Amino acid sequence: MGWLTEQGIMAKRHRKADxxxxxxxxxxxxxxFIDLDAMGGIAFAADRILELRRRRTDLVVVLMSRDFSGHDFSAERLPFADASLKLPCSFAAIEEAAAEARQNNALWRKRGMNHA
Structure with a gap:
């Protein structure tokens, strides 16, 4: 969190159950950034994340979990997220995820508009 704010990024941590x-x-x-492990894993969070993606296509979403096999910055998981990170990860991976996720989110929004 400290690193993000040092970069001029407004960061906020939510510790609520949801x-x-x-x-x-x-x-x-x-x-x-959504820590799936803190939410009980993808099985518990999947429905809420799908609802989030449906309601707020304008949010750039990066999923994070120790259970992922690796980082994924592709557009393969767009229904769930714009990018995903395997925890623990480096600051460089966070930076790359943020950049790629923004590009993927633009594609996600475009796809949504084409289906409207």
């Missing part, structure tokens, strides 16, 4: 309940307060284009 951090996704705060999404309506986020500004358009906000970068949202």
């Amino acid at each position: 951090p996704l309940s705060e999404i309506n307060k986020l500004h358009e284009g906000s970068l949202l």
Whole structure:
């Protein structure tokens, strides 16, 4: 968190049982890192994440978990996220995830508009 704010990024940590309940307060284009392990894993978080993606296509979402086999910056998981990181990860991986996730989110929004 400290590193993000040092980079001029407004960062906020939510420790509530359901951090996704705060999404309506986020500004358009906000970068949202979701620690799946803290939410009980993908099985417990999947429905909430899908709802988040449906309601707030403008949020750039990066999923994080120790259970992932590796980092994924492709557009393969767009229904769930714009990128994913295997924990623990380096600052360089976070930077790359943020950049790639922004590009993938633009594709996600474009796909949504084409289906409207």
